[in-house]
Amino acid sequence: MRKKYIIGNWKMNKTNSEAKELIALFKEELSGSLNENIQVVVCPPYTSLDMANSLLDNTNIKLGAQNVHYAPNGAYTGEISISMLKDLGVEFCIVGHSERRAMFVETDKLVNLKVQEILKNKLKPVICVGETLEEREYGKYKEVVKTQIEQALKNIDSLCAQSCVIAYEPVWAIGTGKNATVEQAQEMCEFIRYVISQIYEIQVSQKVSILYGGSVNINNSKDIMSAPDIDGALIGGASLKSEFIDIVKTQI
Ligand code: PEP
Numbered sequence: 001m002r003k004k005y006i007i008g009n010w011k012m013n014k015t016n017s018e019a020k021e022l023i024a025l026f027k028e029e030l031s032g033s034l035n036e037n038i039q040v041v042v043c044p045p046y047t048s049l050d051m052a053n054s055l056l057d058n059t060n061i062k063l064g065a066q067n068v069h070y071a072p073n074g075a076y077t078g079e080i081s082i083s084m085l086k087d088l089g090v091e092f093c094i095v096g097h098s099e100r101r102a103m104f105v106e107t108d109k110l111v112n113l114k115v116q117e118i119l120k121n122k123l124k125p126v127i128c129v130g131e132t133l134e135e136r137e138y139g140k141y142k143e144v145v146k147t148q149i150e151q152a153l154k155n156i157d158s159l160c161a162q163s164c165v166i167a168y169e170p171v172w173a174i175g176t177g178k179n180a181t182v183e184q185a186q187e188m189c190e191f192i193r194y195v196i197s198q199i200y201e202i203q204v205s206q207k208v209s210i211l212y213g214g215s216v217n218i219n220n221s222k223d224i225m226s227a228p229d230i231d232g233a234l235i236g237g238a239s240l241k242s243e244f245i246d247i248v249k250t251q252i
Helices: 016-030 046-056 082-087 098-103 108-120 133-137 141-152 158-162 182-199 202-207 221-225 243-249
Strands: 004-009 038-043 061-065 092-095 124-129 165-168 209-213 232-235
Touching: 004 092, 004 165, 004 209, 004 243, 016 038, 016 046, 016 061, 016 243, 038 092, 046 061, 082 108, 092 108, 108 124, 108 141, 124 141, 133 141, 141 182, 158 202, 165 182, 182 202, 182 209, 182 221, 221 232, 232 243
Parallel strands: 004 038, 004 232, 038 061, 061 092, 092 124, 124 165, 165 209, 209 232
Antiparallel strands: none
């Protein structure tokens, strides 16, 4: 059985003191009740990673970052390296989020370099893929996502591929309140698994965790996460409040 992941992407929200309050609440409400079939991950801004690492020490809630630079160190003003993240107890790192692709020119090539750097350092990349509304309406959505997956996994061997987490996040569903239907999300997660099976083999594709993200909330999370190829959720807005706890509790 594949592990289920519920990952909170806080984006550019919460000061350190606000983050401290929320992490403390997650810890109090969740850390005693999680089992090995479910992995909860929180991805606060860089500025709260150190605090979150101390608070979450000795709990089964893990820490993720929202981005990383692909170089190990050097003259990259304003950037953060994987060793800096590792040093703060980070175990997961989101890559290729559609906001970064759209606003910060994160290309497929850059996504691949970041995935390689993350895996080289034994962290887990959470690779985001997904089509725009226009691409869906033109019937190009599978082609777009296939290319994103193939490019992200370029030069990644099958063992490393198994430790990647993929998040199917249709751009039109992110932060819009308009989630994909369970059928749409399942169709795409199944398709992504097929694409991975074509790059490697079926056994590898069966081991990769594929999540859905895009306006997940307490009303739709249970149905979405019960689909056979959907192994959890990447959650933005609802991860900034106690609703995140309620969503996790539907899975334990
Ligand atoms: C996200 O940013 O990854 C996301 C899924 O956001 P939201 O849940 O707010 O749609």
